[in-house]
Amino acid sequence: MIAIEDVSKRYADGTVAVDRLSLQIPNHSITVLVGPSGCGKTTTLRMINRMIEPSSGTIRVDGQDVQRQPVNALRRSMGYVIQNAGLFQHRTILDNIATVPRLLGWSKQRARARAAELMERVGLDKDMARRYPYQLSGGQQQRVGVARALAADPPILLMDEPFSAVDPVVRRGLQEELLRIQGELGKAIVFVTHDMDEAITIGDRIAVLRKGGRLAQFAAPDELLSSPADEFVEEFLGGDRGIRGLSFLSTRDLELDRSRVFPIDADRQRIARATSARPADAQPVLVTGIDGKPLGWTDPAAWNGDAGTLTPYGQSFEVGRDSLRVALDRAVLSPTGHAVAVDGSGRVLGIAGQETIAAAIRAARQRHAATSPQGTEYPQDPPPVKATR
Ligand SMILES: Nc1ncnc2c1ncn2[C@@H]1O[C@H](COP(=O)(O)OP(=O)(O)OP(=O)(O)O)[C@@H](O)[C@H]1O
Numbered sequence: 001m002i003a004i005e006d007v008s009k010r011y012a013d014g015t016v017a018v019d020r021l022s023l024q025i026p027n028h029s030i031t032v033l034v035g036p037s038g039c040g041k042t043t044t045l046r047m048i049n050r051m052i053e054p055s056s057g058t059i060r061v062d063g064q065d066v067q068r069q070p071v072n073a074l075r076r077s078m079g080y081v082i083q084n085a086g087l088f089q090h091r092t093i094l095d096n097i098a099t100v101p102r103l104l105g106w107s108k109q110r111a112r113a114r115a116a117e118l119m120e121r122v123g124l125d126k127d128m129a130r131r132y133p134y135q136l137s138g139g140q141q142q143r144v145g146v147a148r149a150l151a152a153d154p155p156i157l158l159m160d161e162p163f164s165a166v167d168p169v170v171r172r173g174l175q176e177e178l179l180r181i182q183g184e185l186g187k188a189i190v191f192v193t194h195d196m197d198e199a200i201t202i203g204d205r206i207a208v209l210r211k212g213g214r215l216a217q218f219a220a221p222d223e224l225l226s227s228p229a230d231e232f233v234e235e236f237l238g239g240d241r242g243i244r245g246l247s248f249l250s251t252r253d254l255e256l257d258r259s260r261v262f263p264i265d266a267d268r269q270r271i272a273r274a275t276s277a278r279p280a281d282a283q284p285v286l287v288t289g290i291d292g293k294p295l296g297w298t299d300p301a302a303w304n305g306d307a308g309t310l311t312p313y314g315q316s317f318e319v320g321r322d323s324l325r326v327a328l329d330r331a332v333l334s335p336t337g338h339a340v341a342v343d344g345s346g347r348v349l350g351i352a353g354q355e356t357i358a359a360a361i362r363a364a365r366q367r368h369a370a371t372s373p374q375g376t377e378y379p380q381d382p383p384p385v386k387a388t389r
């Protein structure tokens with residue numbers, strides 16, 4: 001655990017970059033620092049590995065004051081990744097990644113073997129090992145940067161806007177990759193970003209800083225979205241924090257309608273009987289294959305058993321894995337206003353209309369309010385898998 005205790009940084013010209021900051025950064029988690037430009041994020045990060053020395057206060061790693069540790073050993077125990085990767089242009093990809101193991105005295109062979117292993121871990125083709133950084137795309141260079149930081153298996157990773165120079169699609173891929181790697185390695189990661197969406201996607205906890213390096217709020221993403229501490233945080237979160245907050249509500253307890261789902265070989269009379277008994281008989285039914293996977297929508301009265309006449313169902317959501325945000329999105333995009341719910345193998349579990357999803361959102365919010373008076377957690381709704389938000 002990294003403990004930042006009452007730390008301030010005043011630069012020589014009098015600029016106060018960080019002002020009495022205290023933060024507890026736990027192991028095995030991703031802590032994100034966000035805030036407007038110039039609010040002291042980079043300064044904070046660099047004080048952890050002593051690239052910048054604090055003016056006052058203490059930073060401890062696992063109880064040890066970093067000031068009392070030899071600076072080289074300290075830095076090697078912390079991987080550091082920056083925007084544009086900061087690779088050594090005259091070294092091959094393999095040798096870039098092998099840098100710290102070589103500094104630690106590993107043999108060339110062992111360091112390169114480790115580098116090759118890391119290339120695979122971060123999703124880089126091994127053909128790239130002999131290339132130079134300029135022969136890689138920006139996204140690939142960022143992956144090399146992450147691999148290099150991980151090479152000596154440091155317990156801590158410091159990442160300063162590592163993905164902000166790449167386009168949104170590549171960036172999304174890099175975020176997912178980081179979450180996957182973190183799932184396997186469980187580092188203490190401190191991640192700086194300007195981008196609230198990125199913070200919510202990857203952060204276990206988010207520290208929002210305001211100008212002058214003062215802490216505005218330090219909370220889990222769902223708490224930040226549901227209970228911003230003040231107007232500054234609220235404004236920083238942006239206008240759609242309500243919709244974003246749905247990412248943290250599970251679809252596990254969503255009430256699904258199974259009465260309007262039929263396999264393609266179902267008797268047409270049966271479909272007609274089942275649907276005409278209902279007041280909503282004008283609404284379409286979902287037809288599935290005999291394997292239970294969705295095929296499309298049809299008007300029950302017009303159904304003639306021909307799969308070619310079905311209206312495409314678009315995208316489904318996976319119950320339990322996807323959030324209510326995903327379910328609502330599917331329903332909004334659905335030609336019938338209903339989202340198709342499937343299990344892990346893609347078989348239909350039922351359908352859910354927009355009203356049903358809205359009711360589930362209200363119920364989850366009420367549960368939240370009842371079980372957590374300070375608005376801290378969703379004890380009955382653990383966040384869905386992060387990568388699906
Ligand atoms: N060496 C320095 N001397 C004087 N002031 C500095 C120095 N380095 C940074 N600052 C100032 O300290 C403040 C915090 O800078 P810092 O780089 O930590 O911000 P940041 O939050 O990382 O910003 P950005 O999002 O733009 O990267 C800024 O006002 C900056 O101008």
Ligand SMILES: [Mg+2]
Binds near residue numbers: 041042043
């Ligand atoms: Mg910065």
